[in-house]
Amino acid sequence: MTIVGPTIFVDADACPVKPEILKVADRHGLKTVIVANSGLRPSRDPMVKHVVVSAGFDAADDWIVENAQENDIVVTADVPLAASCVEKRLHTLSHSGRIFDEATIGMASAMRDLSQHLREAGEIKGYNAPFSQRDRSAFLQALETVARRAISSVSKTLDT
Numbered sequence: 001m002t003i004v005g006p007t008i009f010v011d012a013d014a015c016p017v018k019p020e021i022l023k024v025a026d027r028h029g030l031k032t033v034i035v036a037n038s039g040l041r042p043s044r045d046p047m048v049k050h051v052v053v054s055a056g057f058d059a060a061d062d063w064i065v066e067n068a069q070e071n072d073i074v075v076t077a078d079v080p081l082a083a084s085c086v087e088k089r090l091h092t093l094s095h096s097g098r099i100f101d102e103a104t105i106g107m108a109s110a111m112r113d114l115s116q117h118l119r120e121a122g123e124i125k126g127y128n129a130p131f132s133q134r135d136r137s138a139f140l141q142a143l144e145t146v147a148r149r150a151i152s153s154v155s156k157t158l159d160t
Contacts, residue, residue: 005030006091006150009064011076012036016131017095017139021075022048024143028151033067035060071153073146091150095131097138099146 008025010018012034025032034040035051037060042050053059061081065088068074073091076082082100085092092100
């Protein structure tokens, strides 16, 4: 019997860790689907699929939620997408290595809403800190952990 592993779905617009995702996916033999609103350079790797969706609001997010299955992995910095993924029982993390799950998604959503309110009120500026090597390393470690957890969950599901 062939064990089918989880698929990694990437919310690719403005995702700075695509090479790291492909590295972990290759290490574990996982299929990767890179979803974006604009064209991407295609990969020759048969385990990597590129999906270009319409430029409509949340089109990439909607596509990911519709196509990902339980125990798949989603990489996104979009908190509303992360909330939908957690609800669907997907392993979800941001490109900074922050893991979104039932215990953390409520606070992440509240902080996003608060930050948006403060930006709209002019209390804070909307600048994000530059993406650092430390962020890249934290992401790699988190994705490795999530990938192992997802593979283990799929294996347990197939055993029952």
